[in-house]
Amino acid sequence: MTDSWQECMNHCVDVTKQAGKIVREALEKDIAVMEKSSPTDLVTETDQRVEKLIISAIREKYPTHCFIGEESVAAGAPSVLSDGPTWIIDPIDGTTNFVHRFPFVSVSIGFTVNKEVEFGIVYSCMEDKMYTARRGKGAFCNGLPIKVSGQEDITKSLVLTEMGLKKDPEHFKTVMDNIQKILNVPVHGVRCPGSAAVNMCLVACGAADAYYHQGIYCWDMAGGAALVTEAGGVIVDITGGPFDLMSRRLIVASSPRVAQRIAQELTVFPCGRDDAP
Ligand code: IPD
Structure with a gap:
């Protein structure tokens, strides 16, 4: 067929x-x-x-x-x-x-x-x-x-995120505090190269071990989502729950353990939905 x-x-x-x-x-x-x-x-x-x-x-x-x-x-x-x-x-x-x-x-x-x-x-x-x-x-x-690194240990991980200015000062502070919390775990480092899709591909090919972001859009995530899962990685919601393509937030990682450890550190803020009326 x-x-x-x-x-x-x-x-x-x-x-x-x-x-x-x-x-x-x-x-x-x-x-x-x-x-x-x-x-x-x-x-x-x-x-x-x-x-x-x-x-x-x-x-x-x-x-x-x-x-x-x-x-x-x-x-x-x-x-x-x-x-x-x-x-x-x-x-x-x-x-x-x-x-x-x-x-x-x-x-x-x-x-x-x-x-x-x-x-x-x-x-x-x-x-x-x-x-x-x-x-x-x-x-x-x-x-x-390509395949993910398979890294299970957050303290040996290189983590990607983004830190664009947020209109709401509280959200902006949360973004910065979250980066500090991840650095303090500690991890090997945090990088913000962008774009969102390239970040996901970097995790998919094992050049980075995780990427998290609150406030992106479904068009930033859809292509990269396939790359990460097919390369053996995981994609979850920022809370560690199931991923929702229209939720404007995600964690992708080399292993469920690294994804859940990142979720444990992050403070969540409301960022709306792509399909909000
Ligand atoms: C943006 C990029 C950027 C990320 C933003 C995205 P755009 O997409 O992926 O790296 O920080 O959240 O919206 O606007 O350049 O298509």
Whole structure:
């Protein structure tokens, strides 16, 4: 029997390659930066152009499928996950990195059916690394299998997170306190390279042992989620409970033990949901 999701994945890899080429070319030119919700929430003409290209190339082949795209949602499209085949797209994950040419910028696409991630593609544009993972079939970087470090000991772990300014001073303080608590465990170190999808791929290939974040979006997480689980890692809610793609928070780790140890340290703050009315 033909595996139709595999066909979708093959198409996704082709479309992601085209999108990545546009991002790489844009890095060679002047980048005009616009602000979205705040002075630290950036968007460029390339984010919008790449999302349009990705959606039109996929819709042409799969006209009945659903889409959740970062820039479409910013322009007012709904962000609701249905049971139907759904493409969750971040055309440039790491827009701030892109604007500064800080070398971790990705195109990230996750594909869900019945709200489960079937496959994920993350192309780290400046590194020229194509990460691919299909449910039950493993995780790969440029065609070679990858796996998590398998680290079980938090005190030997390198932990990734993000520390963007939060509008609410209480939340900002919590983000900073959480970093301090993780450093005090102690761990080997904390790093904040971004983008969210690249962070997840770094855990998937064993370069880091964990990543946690409160306040990201489903398009930041969907592609990387497939990579981490297929590379043998775990993905849980920030509380240590089951992961929810629309919850805007997560811990990914090399082992359940490291994930739960991080959850034990973190103070949770409300960050809303992607599908909030
Ligand atoms: C952002 C990046 C960044 C993370 C933010 C994300 P965007 O995505 O992944 O590293 O800190 O939370 O929203 O806006 O560049 O697509």
